[in-house]
Structure formats: C-alpha cells, structure tokens
Amino acid sequence: MTARIVMLHGAVILALFLLQFVASDYAVLTITRIMVLAIYALGYNILFGYAGLLSLGHAMFFATGLYAAALGVTRLGLAVPEAFVFALVCGIIVSVVIGLVALRATGVAFMIVTLMFSQAAFLAVLYFGDITRGDEGIVIKDDQRNFSLFGDAVNLADPVLRYNIALAFLALAIVLCLVVVRSKIGHVLVAIRENENRTAMLGYDVKRYKLIAFVLSGSFAAFSGAAYALLFAYAGSTLASIQYSINPLLWTLLGGAATVLGPVLGTALMFLLVDFASGFTSASLLFVGVVLILLVLFFPKGILGTIRQRWLRWLP
Amino acid sequence: MTVLLETRGLSKNFGGLKAVSDVNFRIERGEVRAVIGPNGAGKTTFVSLISGRIAPSAGTILFEGADVTALPAFRRVQRGIAYTFQITSIYANLSVAENVALAAHQPGGKASLYPLERVGLADRASQIAGTLAYGHQRLLEVAMGLALKPKLLILDEPTQGLSDAEIDNFITLVREVAKNATVLLIEHNMPLVMELAHRITVLDRGMILADGTPEDIRANAAVQAAYLGTG
Numbered sequence: 191m192t193a194r195i196v197m198l199h200g201a202v203i204l205a206l207f208l209l210q211f212v213a214s215d216y217a218v219l220t221i222t223r224i225m226v227l228a229i230y231a232l233g234y235n236i237l238f239g240y241a242g243l244l245s246l247g248h249a250m251f252f253a254t255g256l257y258a259a260a261l262g263v264t265r266l267g268l269a270v271p272e273a274f275v276f277a278l279v280c281g282i283i284v285s286v287v288i289g290l291v292a293l294r295a296t297g298v299a300f301m302i303v304t305l306m307f308s309q310a311a312f313l314a315v316l317y318f319g320d321i322t323r324g325d326e327g328i329v330i331k332d333d334q335r336n337f338s339l340f341g342d343a344v345n346l347a348d349p350v351l352r353y354n355i356a357l358a359f360l361a362l363a364i365v366l367c368l369v370v371v372r373s374k375i376g377h378v379l380v381a382i383r384e385n386e387n388r389t390a391m392l393g394y395d396v397k398r399y400k401l402i403a404f405v406l407s408g409s410f411a412a413f414s415g416a417a418y419a420l421l422f423a424y425a426g427s428t429l430a431s432i433q434y435s436i437n438p439l440l441w442t443l444l445g446g447a448a449t450v451l452g453p454v455l456g457t458a459l460m461f462l463l464v465d466f467a468s469g470f471t472s473a474s475l476l477f478v479g480v481v482l483i484l485l486v487l488f489f490p491k492g493i494l495g496t497i498r499q500r501w502l503r504w505l506p
Numbered sequence: 507m508t509v510l511l512e513t514r515g516l517s518k519n520f521g522g523l524k525a526v527s528d529v530n531f532r533i534e535r536g537e538v539r540a541v542i543g544p545n546g547a548g549k550t551t552f553v554s555l556i557s558g559r560i561a562p563s564a565g566t567i568l569f570e571g572a573d574v575t576a577l578p579a580f581r582r583v584q585r586g587i588a589y590t591f592q593i594t595s596i597y598a599n600l601s602v603a604e605n606v607a608l609a610a611h612q613p614g615g616k617a618s619l620y621p622l623e624r625v626g627l628a629d630r631a632s633q634i635a636g637t638l639a640y641g642h643q644r645l646l647e648v649a650m651g652l653a654l655k656p657k658l659l660i661l662d663e664p665t666q667g668l669s670d671a672e673i674d675n676f677i678t679l680v681r682e683v684a685k686n687a688t689v690l691l692i693e694h695n696m697p698l699v700m701e702l703a704h705r706i707t708v709l710d711r712g713m714i715l716a717d718g719t720p721e722d723i724r725a726n727a728a729v730q731a732a733y734l735g736t737g
Contacts, residue, residue, distance in 0.1 A: 377604075377613030384597045391557070391591075392609050392654065393583030 195506055199368060202451060203361045210353050218353050220465070224458050225356040226417045227437075229363040231445075231453030233410020234438035239447035240371055241403040242383030245292075246301045246435050247308030251408040253315065253430035254284045255415030260328045260425035261321070263335070270337040270346065274416050281412020282405060289404035293397065296386075305435070312430045327426025328419075335423060352421050359417055360454070363410060367450050370406065371506060379403050380448070411438075440478075444485060446492030450506050455493060509571075510535045510688050511556065511587075511658055516565035518551055518712075525551040527712040529565070533658070538680065538689045540699040542723075543709035549692045550592055552709065553660050556690075557589035558582045569658070586657030590664060592692075594643045596650070598636030602627060605635050605646055609653035621652040625679060641668045648676075652683065659683060660690045665698060677702060700724070 206225065210218055230252055237243050258280040262273035292303045315322045322328065335346040346352055370376050378399050381389045390396045419425040428434075437460075438453070445456025460478065467477035489496045498505040511533045518526040525548045533539050541549050554560045556567060558579035566575045574582055583589075597605050607617035622628045625645040630638065635646060644664060651659050661680075665673050673695070680689060680702055693699050699706060699720070706723045708716040716726045723729055 372614065374613055377608070380600070381597060381608050381613065384599055385595060388591070388595045388597065389608070390578075390580045391559070391583060391589050391595075392650070393580050393611070395580050 192504070194504065195368070198505075199364055199451070202454070203357070203364065206357055206360070207354075210350060215349065218349055220461060221458075222349070222353045222356045222421065224461050225353075225360040226414055226421060227441075228360055228454040228457040229417065230411050230414035231438045231441040231457045232363045232367050232450075233407045233414070235442045235447060235450075235453045236367065236370060236379075236410070237403050237407035238439065238442055239449070239452070240376060240383065241379040241400060243293075243400065243403065244301055244439070245304040245404075245407075246432075246439075247288075247292075247304030247306070247311075248407070248411050248438055249430050249432065249434035250288070250308040250311035251281055251285055251411035252415040252418075252434055253311060254408075255281050255412030255417075256419045256425045256429055257315070257322060257328075257415075258412070259416035260330060260419040263330055263420070264328060265321075270335060270344070270420055271339065273420060274413070277416030277419075278409060278413050281409045281415075284412070285405045285408025286401070289401050289408070293400050293404060305432075308430075308435050309432065312427065312432070315427045315430045322425075322427065324427050327424055327428075330419065330423040330425075332423070335420060346421060346423075356417065356421060359413070363413075364450065364454070368506060371450060375399065375402060440482060443492055444482070446494030446496070446498070449492070449494040449498060452492055452494040459493075508535050509533070510537075510569070511690075512568040513556070514566045514568070516552075516555060516567065517563045518548075518555055518560065519563045524712045526555060526562075529709075529712075529714055531707065531714065533688060533690060535657075535688055536684065537704050538684045538691065538702055540691045540693055540703035540706045541709060542693065542696075542699055542706060543715070546711075547709040548712040549709055550662060551712075553589065553662055553690065553692060557587055557660060559589070583654065583656075586655075587660065588651045588654040588656035588658070589660045590647045590651040590662060592662035592666070594640075594647055596635045596643055596646050598634075600635060601631065602633050602635050602638065602646060603631040606631075606649055606653045609650035610655075617653070621649040622646075624652060624682070625649045626675065641672050644668060645672075645676075648679070656687055658688045658690060660692075662692045663694065664691070665693065665695055673698060 209221060213221060234248055237245060255277040258277035259273045262268040262276045263270065268276055288307055292300060295303045316324050332347050337344055378394055382396055382399060386396060441456035441460055442453045444459055446452030463478055463481060464474050467474035471477065491499055494505065509532050513529055513531045516526060516529045529552065543549050555562050558577060566573055569585060569587060603619065604613065606621050607613050610617040619628050619631055622631055625648055627642060627645055627649060638646060644667060648664060665676055668676065677698060683689060703720060705718065706720055707714060708723060708729050716723060716729050
C-alpha cells in the first residue's frame with residue numbers, strides 16, 4: 191500500500207478523532223450516528239461500487255444485526271461484546287443464504303429479488319411484534335448495555351466513549367475496505383463489474399466472487415446495525431424499512447461509488463444536508479431530492495469519483 | 507502426436523435449427539487447425555460449445571482425455587482452453603496492462619508484459635484499453651488469450667477488421683504461439699488459412715463437410731461448391 195494512501199486515510203481518521211474536542215454535544219451525537227451508518231455505506235459500496243451489483247434490500251442485513259444485537263442483550267442475556275459477535279454471525283448466515291438465491295438473478299431482476307426479500311423481512315419484523323415490538327421498537331435499558339472489558343466497566347450511555355467506539359469501528363471498516371479493494375478480490379470484482387462475460391472466460395469463478403462481495407457487504411451492514419442498536423439503545427421497524435435500503439445507495443452515489451472514502455463522505459454530507467434543510471422547511475427530503483438530481487446530472491461519479499477522475503488518479 | 511481435444515456426437519439445437527449436428531472432431535497437440543465454412547455454418551456455435559459458453563444438446567467433449575462436457579466455462583479456462591471473442595470483449599475502462607494482468611490472474615500486481623510485447627502493444631501498456639484503435643483492441647484480445655498460457659487457444663475470426671500489414675504480423679504471431687500451444691482458428695480470410703493451418707475442417711450447416719490438409723481442401727469439389735465457389 192502506498193504511503194499517500196495510508197496517510198490520506200489516517201488523516202481522515204485522525205481528523206474525526208480531533209473533532210470530538212471542538213464539537214458541541216449535539217454535533218458529537220450526530221457524528222457518532224454518521225460514523226455508525228458510514229460503516230453500512232462502506233459495505234454497501236463493496237457490492238454496488240466495486241462489484242457493480244445494485245441491491246435494493248440491504249435494510250434486511252442492517253436489521254439482522256440491529257435485532258440480533260437488541261434481542262441478544264434484552265432476551266438472550268448476552269453481554270455487549272457477545273451481542274456484537276452474535277449479530278455478525280447472524281449477518282453472515284443471512285447474507286450467505288440470501289446471496290445464494292438472489293445472485294442467481296442479474297440486473298433488474300437482482301434488484302427486485304433483493305427488494306422482495308427485504309420487504310418480506312420488514313413485514314416479518316411487524317408480524318412478530320410480540321418479540322420485536324414492531325413500530326414502537328425495543329428500547330435497551332442502560333444496565334443491559336454496561337459491561338466490563340479487561341476489568342474496566344464500560345458504560346455505553348457515555349457520549350464521548352460512544353463516539354470513540356464508533357470511530358474505532360469506522361476506522362476498522364475503512365482499513366478492511368482498503369485491504370479488500372486493493373487485494374486480488376477487489377480487482378476481480380471490478381473486472382466483473384466492467385465485463386462479467388469476459389471475466390468468466392478468463393477462468394474466474396464469477397459466482398463465487400459475487401457471493402464474497404455480497405457476504406462482505408451484508409456483514410458490514412449487520413455490524414453497523416448491531417452498533418446502531420447497542421450505541422443508541424434502540425431497535426425499531428423503521429430501521430428495517432425500504433428507506434434504509436435506499437439510504438446507503440444515496441450516500442454511496444453522493445460521495446462517489448467505488449472510492450473507499452466516498453460512502454463516508456456521502457453519509458456525512460447527506461446528514462448535514464438534511465440538517466440544514468430542516469432548518470427552514472419541513473419538506474427536507476424534497477431538498478435532498480433536488481440535490482441528488484443535480485448530482486446525477488452534473489457529477490454522475492459522485493464527489494470523490496469526480497475528484498479521482500479529474501485530479502487524483504491514485505485515489506483507491 | 508496425442509489428441510488434445512475430441513468431440514463425440516456433439517450437437518446443439520436452437521429450437522428447430524440444428525446449428526451443430528453430430529460433430530466428431532479431433533485436434534492434436536501442437537496443431538494449428540482452421541475451421542472454415544460459409545456464414546451460418548455453425549463455426550462460432552461449435553467453438554462456443556468447446557469453450558463452455560453454451561451447453562450442448564447432445565454429445566461429449568474430451569479435453570486431454572477427460573470428459574469436460576459438464577464443466578462450466580471458467581473451469582475449462584483453468585484447464586487450458588482459452589477463447590478469444592469474435593466481437594472484441596476487453597475491459598474498455600481499464601488500462602491495457604490491467605487487461606493482461608487480469609488474464610494472467612495477477613490483477614493489480616506486476617504481471618508480466620510479455621504477452622503485450624508479443625503482439626506489439628508493450629508501449630501502450632498504460633493506455634486505457636477502450637481508447638485503442640480497433641485493430642489494437644483485437645491484438646489486446648489475443649494478448650489476453652496468450653496471458654492465460656493456454657494449451658488450446660481458440661481464435662474466433664481474429665483478423666476481422668485488421669489491415670493487411672497487421673495481418674502479416676498476426677501470421678508471424680500465430681506461428682510463434684503454435685510452438686507451445688495448440689491453435690483452433692476460425693477464419694474467413696482464405697489465403698491466411700491456407701498459409702497457417704496444418705489441417706482444415708470445413709463446416710456446412712452444422713456438419714463436417716470435409717477435413718484434411720490445405721491441399722486436400724483446395725482440391726475437394728464439395729468444399730468448392732459449398733464455400734470457395736465453383737467458378
């Protein structure tokens with residue numbers, strides 16, 4: 191890995207670390223949320239940006255992690271670290287099973303199949319309202335979120351601690367993403383996106399690579415969902431809805447698909463946009479919609495995608 | 507010489523159309539074999555069956571003595587059957603070097619540029635493949651086939667759209683490739699076929715019409731009627 195790539199990504203992580211010392215309480219909470227959801231977007235980008243597979247159903251993986259973690263601590267009596275592992279394992283299992291089915295389809299059919307699975311999962315959350323508490327959601331009590339790590343008591347209700355945990359997860363996700371996209375797997379995924387037929391005729395097992403991308407992406411989503419539930423003490427059905435399948439797509443498009451930092455930037459900007467717009471209108475989503483249309487018209491490669499194309503060819 | 511590839515009773519029907527019908531075919535190691543025939547004779551279908559891009563309706567395909575009929579295309583490539591597309595199929599948005607690196611299964615790494623040197627594209631390694639001239643894209647396609655280090659290299663109309671000078675280079679190239687690989691060539695350019703091929707198989711309406719040395723084929727009356735013109 192070249193030095194400037196390490197330096198750039200290190201600088202971003204360092205900047206996020208330093209931000210907590212100048213940001214207001216409200217900003218700290220918002221940035222924590224952005225960092226948790228950016229992990230979701232990073233994973234989405236592996237499948238969408240690099241492998242070129244557009245899923246409209248990633249909320250089901252996000253919700254898998256969300257509910258596995260929330261139910262894990264409230265019903266199964268798991269400690270927080272155990273709940274993270276449990277959620278990740280559930281995410282891997284669900285994405286392998288769904289991937290094996292959904293990847294039999296391509297193009298628009300793949301979008302429809304993932305959308306359908308996700309809607310079925312959303313309806314299942316509502317149907318099993320006794321367990322999931324449906325719309326109302328599961329609220330995790332503070333004592334269920336306290337745990338000890340290496341002998342120290344950890345209280346996830348502490349906003350500064352929460353910020354740094356989210357940052358550590360995000361940093362891990364960025365590094366993992368970099369490693370994946372710069373590995374042989376990452377290059378073969380790009381080859382599949384660019385010309386699937388040709389890639390198969392060069393002797394690559396295209397189905398296996400697509401499944402790897404799908405499971406990586408689903409696992410990132412599940413981990414992000416688990417972090418969301420445990421850090422913000424809440425899991426509700428809205429987080430399993432179609433809107434949460436569309437969000438990572440928008441964040442990725444805004445920041446730049448197939449760039450490692452694009453999804454992180456996109457998630458942050460979209461939050462700022464909504465925040466800014468809701469300051470003077472209740473129709474903030476309309477504002478976001480206009481911005482997205484302008485983006486697609488003038489910067490179809492997203493912000494970092496355009497920057498890479500024009501100036502920084504080395505950007506991963 | 508030993509048999510590298512053999513087909514037995516190979517057939518492919520598209521609805522009522524018998525595109526390939528009961529073809530028994532053998533190619534020996536080290537051979538340059540041309541498959542010729544009029545348009546619609548089933549040449550591309552035939553090599554698509556061998557490469558595994560489409561599944562046969564009946565028959566078996568043996569490669570190095572093993573039955574590969576049920577193997578998906580990518581497994582056959584791994585065993586050494588490389589296919590270059592009739593319609594250029596390169597990674598238009600990636601660099602020329604990355605195209606070859608992907609073929610060599612070393613993407614992103616420092617793959618050898620030797621295949622590019624062999625086709626004369628080494629000086630264009632960093633160029634984006636889609637910006638190459640058409641003839642150069644065809645050569646890149648061949649270079650990707652070489653980078654796979656195949657035992658059997660299938661070239662589907664490789665000289666289509668090439669200039670005369672490029673075709674001369676191409677003949678030299680195929681001769682050199684044939685030193686350590688077997689070449690199955692589908693080609694319309696008869697002078698080129700006559701010059702390059704050790705043996706020629708003539709397909710007509712999905713069946714083998716004739717099979718022999720270039721001299722045999724030139725002298726064969728049935729072939730002349732079907733393809734070369736009786737005049």
